[in-house]
Amino acid sequence: xxxxxxxxxxxxxxxxxxxxxxxxxxxxxxxxxxxxxxxxxxxxxxxxxxxxxxxxxxxxxxxxxxxxxxxxxxxxxxxxxxxxxxxxxxxxxxxxxxxxxxxxxxxxxxxxxxxxxxxxxxxxxxxxxxxxxxxxxxxxxxxxxxxxxxxxxxxxxxxxxxxxxxxxxxxxxxxxxxxxxxxxxxxxxxxxxxxxxxxxxxxxxxxxxxxxxxxxxxxxxxxxxxxxxxxxxxxxxxxxxxxxxxxxxxxxxxxxxxxxxxxxxxxxxxxxxxxxxxxxxxxxxxxxxxxxxxxxxxxxxxxxxxxxxxxxxxxxxxxxxxxxxxxxxxxxxxxxxxxxxxxxxxxxxxxxxxxxxxxxxxxxxxxxxxxxxxxxxxxxxxxxxxxxxxxxxxxxxxxxxxxxxxxxxxxxxxxxxxxxxxxxxxxxxxxxxxxxxxxxxxxxxxxxxxxxxxxxxxxxxxxxxxxxxxxxxxxxxxxxxxxxxxxxxxxxxxxxxxxxxxxxxxxxxxxxxxxxxxxxxxxxxxxxxxxxxxxxxxxxxxxxxxxxxxxxxxxxxxxxxxxxxxxxxxxxxxxxxxxxxxxxxxxxxxxxxxxxxxxxxxxxxxxxxxxxxxxxxxxxxxxxxxxxxxxxxxxxxxxxxxxxxxxxxxxxxxxxxxxxxxxxxxxxxxxxxxxxxxxxxxxxxxxxxxxxxxxxxxxxxxxxxxxxxxxxxxxxxxxxxxxxxxxxxxxxxxxxxxxxxxxxxxxxxxxxxxxxxxxxxxxxxxxxxxxxxxxxxxxxxx
Numbered sequence: 001x002x003x004x005x006x007x008x009x010x011x012x013x014x015x016x017x018x019x020x021x022x023x024x025x026x027x028x029x030x031x032x033x034x035x036x037x038x039x040x041x042x043x044x045x046x047x048x049x050x051x052x053x054x055x056x057x058x059x060x061x062x063x064x065x066x067x068x069x070x071x072x073x074x075x076x077x078x079x080x081x082x083x084x085x086x087x088x089x090x091x092x093x094x095x096x097x098x099x100x101x102x103x104x105x106x107x108x109x110x111x112x113x114x115x116x117x118x119x120x121x122x123x124x125x126x127x128x129x130x131x132x133x134x135x136x137x138x139x140x141x142x143x144x145x146x147x148x149x150x151x152x153x154x155x156x157x158x159x160x161x162x163x164x165x166x167x168x169x170x171x172x173x174x175x176x177x178x179x180x181x182x183x184x185x186x187x188x189x190x191x192x193x194x195x196x197x198x199x200x201x202x203x204x205x206x207x208x209x210x211x212x213x214x215x216x217x218x219x220x221x222x223x224x225x226x227x228x229x230x231x232x233x234x235x236x237x238x239x240x241x242x243x244x245x246x247x248x249x250x251x252x253x254x255x256x257x258x259x260x261x262x263x264x265x266x267x268x269x270x271x272x273x274x275x276x277x278x279x280x281x282x283x284x285x286x287x288x289x290x291x292x293x294x295x296x297x298x299x300x301x302x303x304x305x306x307x308x309x310x311x312x313x314x315x316x317x318x319x320x321x322x323x324x325x326x327x328x329x330x331x332x333x334x335x336x337x338x339x340x341x342x343x344x345x346x347x348x349x350x351x352x353x354x355x356x357x358x359x360x361x362x363x364x365x366x367x368x369x370x371x372x373x374x375x376x377x378x379x380x381x382x383x384x385x386x387x388x389x390x391x392x393x394x395x396x397x398x399x400x401x402x403x404x405x406x407x408x409x410x411x412x413x414x415x416x417x418x419x420x421x422x423x424x425x426x427x428x429x430x431x432x433x434x435x436x437x438x439x440x441x442x443x444x445x446x447x448x449x450x451x452x453x454x455x456x457x458x459x460x461x462x463x464x465x466x467x468x469x470x471x472x473x474x475x476x477x478x479x480x481x482x483x484x485x486x487x488x489x490x491x492x493x494x495x496x497x498x499x500x501x502x503x504x505x506x507x508x509x510x511x512x513x514x515x516x517x518x519x520x521x522x523x524x525x526x527x528x529x530x531x532x533x534x535x536x537x538x539x540x541x542x543x544x545x546x547x548x549x550x551x552x553x554x555x556x557x558x559x560x561x562x563x564x565x566x567x568x569x570x571x572x573x574x575x576x577x578x579x580x581x582x583x584x585x586x587x588x589x590x591x592x593x594x595x596x597x598x599x600x601x602x603x604x605x606x607x608x609x610x611x612x613x614x615x616x617x618x619x620x621x622x623x624x625x626x627x628x629x630x631x632x633x634x635x636x637x638x639x640x641x642x643x644x645x646x647x648x649x650x651x652x653x654x655x656x657x658x659x660x661x662x663x664x665x666x667x668x669x670x671x672x673x674x675x676x677x678x679x680x681x682x683x684x685x686x687x688x689x690x691x692x693x694x695x696x697x698x699x700x701x702x703x704x705x706x707x708x709x710x711x712x713x714x715x716x717x718x719x720x721x722x723x724x725x726x727x728x729x730x731x732x733x734x735x736x737x738x739x740x741x742x743x744x745x746x747x748x749x750x751x752x753x754x755x756x757x758x759x760x761x762x763x764x765x766x767x768x769x770x771x772x773x774x775x776x777x778x779x780x781x782x
Contacts, residue, residue, distance in 0.1 A: 012065035062097030115139035237283030255279035334390035342404035361415035428486035449484035620650035680714025
């Protein structure tokens with residue numbers, strides 16, 4: 001194996017599936033052309049056409065991994081990098097494993113792989129005391145991210161080795177030239193007797209001088225250029241005729257001040273040699289970075305006689321190195337600093353604020369409705385939205401502030417030199433206003449908001465971990481306050497955050513543990529009071545907290561993605577109950593079920609409903625699918641197709657919360673829907689507020705013009721019911737008629753209403769039943 005093309009990788013993880021994932025990403029599914037294009041994008045090199053792959057070895061404990069590293073070193077085939085899990089019971093943990101690996105191979109590059117966020121990373125990094133040999137990769141992995149990381153780190157190892165070999169060659173060349181010049185000087189002293197030898201030595205020196213790829217410049221003690229080689233001309237653009245007789249300041253750039261050059265010549269005079277990086281300028285004005293070695297050639301008396309400078313252009317090498325560092329510390333989508341760079345800047349900012357007795361602010365920002373955009377319009381629109389948010393945040397901040405993307409739709413802002421907390425509040429207002437402005441992305445006009453949590457040093461914490469945790473808690477308090485606002489940290493927020501995390505964990509197991517229950521709320525004919533249908537509303541019978549209302553857990557389910565599993569469960573439970581009621585002799589009762597954007601995005605909603613109706617032997621007409629107006633109008637073209645397929649199999653389709661979104665009448669006219677449901681916020685005051693009354697009249701008239709059924713939600717008083725009847729609304733739902741109840745109580749209510757209804761007013765066939773909902777906290781996404 002060529003040591004300069006080392007693509008050997010060791011994976012140390014106690015989970016076999018992780019090894020298989022790495023093998024699929026880095027060997028099975030990665031094509032040579034893809035890797036070549038990736039390396040070309042990263043490093044500017046021409047993509048290779050030959051197959052390029054990674055050679056992976058696996059170890060399941062730290063001890064096994066150390067043994068393999070030692071074996072590879074003994075065989076002269078060291079690993080370029082290693083992916084190391086943080087937790088590998090019962091043996092060494094990730095930190096101890098890394099320490100031992102570096103004892104065996106100090107050059108080994110390490111990527112910590114972890115699914116946990118409860119590590120004190122500053123303590124871990126301080127213990128390891130590393131520079132750029134260590135990166136952190138969060139599970140679950142993204143295949144492109146893993147491939148990019150592996151390519152970047154193995155290429156970095158290759159460039160490091162190349163640089164080392166280049167320096168060795170450079171040192172050897174300098175020694176060779178110095179020796180040649182020494183021999184030439186010795187030959188001059190014995191010119192008469194050693195003329196032939198001197199002539200041969202001069203020819204050898206001239207050959208080396210002319211053919212080396214490194215630029216060479218020889219000056220006298222006054223700094224006048226005596227000679228340059230062809231490589232000097234190739235690098236600088238100055239010919240020998242243009243350079244000889246002039247000073248090296250010919251190449252001077254503006255990157256270094258006078259102190260730099262004074263120090264350079266002081267070291268050269270004192271030690272006879274200087275080497276290091278220096279910025280110079282070519283003849284065409286372009287600045288370039290070179291590695292320069294200057295050596296003094298002494299005369300017979302030991303005094304300086306000549307100075308020889310040997311240099312090579314390392315500009316591209318530096319750019320590649322900086323690009324690798326940028327990838328390690330910046331978010332690839334937005335270009336903003338990532339969590340690692342944010343923590344580093346926060347550490348420095350805290351240290352400075354403590355010394356200067358200044359305030360420092362940390363703001364956690366979470367986008368409102370981003371998940372809905374991502375689920376409805378796709379990840380390409382979601383990515384474009386994040387990029388636009390990053391741009392607007394940058395425009396809202398000062399030059400000294402830092403905004404980082406820490407994952408998903410979460411951003412963290414570091415504010416230094418804060419005079420008063422009010423400055424943080426003013427900035428939060430400015431950011432929220434900026435992000436609320438419409439964005440046109442991919443042909444869609446979007447509006448998102450932001451919830452912001454603020455923690456300040458020293459009031460809310462004196463260290464990085466505490467400030468970050470408290471700002472996060474404040475952000476969740478802002479979301480709980482209705483979103484689109486900000487909150488400063490308060491001590492009781494940490495307790496609420498812990499309770500929220502506990503509730504999330506319990507909710508994840510609620511379906512499997514049988515803790516969820518569906519309540520049903522009837523809808524009735526306003527003219528006769530005859531039942532028209534019911535709506536399925538989920539409840540959670542918590543083992544300790546008792547019956548939990550939707551307002552307390554549905555928003556959490558939507559934020560965490562649990563809503564998809566929960567929604568599918570409610571859909572199946574509704575089908576099962578429909579069958580049960582028919583077997584009890586209740587007849588066909590249409591059940592309305594809200595579905596989420598996530599369920600629509602999965603693409604199998606129609607097939608799932610068809611399968612469930614077959615499984616429970618009910619007609620598709622026994623179901624009504626409801627989706628909120630805001631979700632529909634976010635992606636009307638795609639949802640229109642789903643609605644059309646639902647109606648073809650017999651399912652009724654309704655728009656819920658109508659009037660609260662931004663419907664286009666053109667879209668509304670073309671949407672394949674059957675029902676408009678007036679949101680309860682308009683019904684609540686319609687009988688005494690002319691503005692709400694007019695909205696209700698317009699919605700009813702619109703529904704009648706489009707030949708749609710219209711249902712009023714949230715009817716609680718007889719006055720509201722009379723007003724709706726006068727408007728022409730035929731169906732309503734609310735506590736005036738019946739609250740949400742368990743299935744048995746709903747069946748009893750239904751039978752009682754049926755028993756007292758006149759035969760002429762009995763409900764229409766099930767195909768026309770109108771199930772509605774009264775609750776603001778209903779299962780929005782299910």
